[in-house]
Amino acid sequence: MIDGLQSNYAYLFEDALLNEINEIGIYKEVPEGSIIMDIGDYIKNMPLIISGAIKVMREDEHGDELVLYFVEQGDTCAMTITCCMGETKSEIRAVAETDTQIIMIPIQKMQEWMHTYKSWQSFILQSYHERMTELLEAIDTIAFLKMDERLFKYLKDKAMANRDDHIKTTHKEIAQDLHTSRVVVSRLLKKLETENKIILHRSSIKLLDL
DNA sequence: ACATTAAGTGATT
DNA sequence: AATCACTTAATGT
Numbered sequence: 001m002i003d004g005l006q007s008n009y010a011y012l013f014e015d016a017l018l019n020e021i022n023e024i025g026i027y028k029e030v031p032e033g034s035i036i037m038d039i040g041d042y043i044k045n046m047p048l049i050i051s052g053a054i055k056v057m058r059e060d061e062h063g064d065e066l067v068l069y070f071v072e073q074g075d076t077c078a079m080t081i082t083c084c085m086g087e088t089k090s091e092i093r094a095v096a097e098t099d100t101q102i103i104m105i106p107i108q109k110m111q112e113w114m115h116t117y118k119s120w121q122s123f124i125l126q127s128y129h130e131r132m133t134e135l136l137e138a139i140d141t142i143a144f145l146k147m148d149e150r151l152f153k154y155l156k157d158k159a160m161a162n163r164d165d166h167i168k169t170t171h172k173e174i175a176q177d178l179h180t181s182r183v184v185v186s187r188l189l190k191k192l193e194t195e196n197k198i199i200l201h202r203s204s205i206k207l208l209d210l
Numbered sequence: 211a212c213a214t215t216a217a218g219t220g221a222t223t
Numbered sequence: 224a225a226t227c228a229c230t231t232a233a234t235g236t
Contacts, residue, residue: 146224147224170215170216170217171216171217172215172216172217180224180225181224181225181226182216182217183217183218183219183224183225183226183227184224184225186216186217186218186219187218187219187224189217190217190218190219200217202215202216202217202232202233202234203215203216203217203233203234
């Protein structure tokens, strides 16, 4: 059995399905920072995350990025669900947030399992629902929250996805993820530090309030 | 020791 | 909140 499959998905799927996943799924290790799926790619596989986290983002016509949400272990990329219904291209880019282990499932199988396994069906529907909620939240965040609140939410989301309150990034990266400038990030982080919400180090941030 | 990269700051729009 | 210009601090070679 693929390592980690049992521990992460056994409570979700029946044994027969686990065995099928084990047989058909392709285990992959993705190093931090590598692009798992890019905008415009045709999607042939659906990833199940065993460990690690993935950052999902969108890009505008100038190549500027904006992070939508993070996907954690035990979850899947809901965009693939939409995409593999029809033969559409990916609308998003998925980048490994940390070194990540995934199992790739061919989309034909995932459609087949929709009919044969009840647990699979509810898993897909539920994660689809969760993503939808997160997307709405992302819209709210961008539309209604000020930059300082957005930044703090970003840090919390990131800490949550990585299961680690010690975040390893630079101000520059955060600025790119939130689509703002590095100077603004530095200033707002400084403010958060004086409010005792975080501690700043070079190339890393320790989150205090959780 | 020097170059490079990350982060802090004031001023201006 | 963005941009510029500049400084300071940490790190790599």
